Amino acid sequence: MRFRGLLRRVRGGERRWGPKGMVLGGCVAALGVVPSAALATPGSGVTGTVLASGTSSGSMKVEAEGVTDVVVRTITIAPGGSTGWHHHPGQLIAVVQKGTLSRTLGDCSVETTSAGQSFIEPSGPKHRHIGRNLGTEPVVLYVTYMLPAGSPLSVDAEAPACASGE
Secondary structure: OOOOOOEEEHHOEEEEEOEEEEEEHHHHHHHHHEEEHHHHHOOOOOOOOOOOEEOOOOOOOOOOOEEEEEEEEEEEEEEOEEEEEEEOOOOOEEEEEEEEEEEEEOOOOOOEEEEEEEEEOOOOOHHOEEEEEEOOOOEEEEEEEEEEOOOOOOEEOOOOHHHHOO
C-alpha cells in the first residue's frame, strides 16, 4: 500500500512526512494506546462451569472429516470395572476427572492416565483398546467424541491375541 500525498520529496532524496502523514501517524499511535477491550461488546447473562480440565503428555492433533456428530459424555467406571474391548468410529478427547484409568491398547501396551490428565483416542478398528479401573475409587471421565454423523459412540471388538492371558 502506498501513501501518496503522505510523504513529500525533499532535496537529497530524503522523504519526510507531510501534514496528512502526520495526522495518520498520530491516529495509528493513538490506537496503540487504547485498550482492546474497549472495542469488545460486554457479555450478559452467560455463565460457564468447568467440568474437568487435564493436561496432555504431549502434542494433540484432532481431525474430523465430513459431517461430524460431537458428543460430550461423562463416563464412570467402578473399581474393578472395565469398558470391554472396543474401538471408536471417530476420534475422542478424554479428561480424567477422578481416579486412574488403565488402558490396554491393541498391541497390549498399557497406558495409565490419572486425574488431571487427558488423552486422545484415535479412530478405527486398528485402535482397539480396553479401559480398566484397577483402583479403589471410581474413575470419572469427561469425553468429547467427534464421530462421523450417525455413528455409534463405540464398536465392540475382540481382544487381540496378545491379551489372551489377561
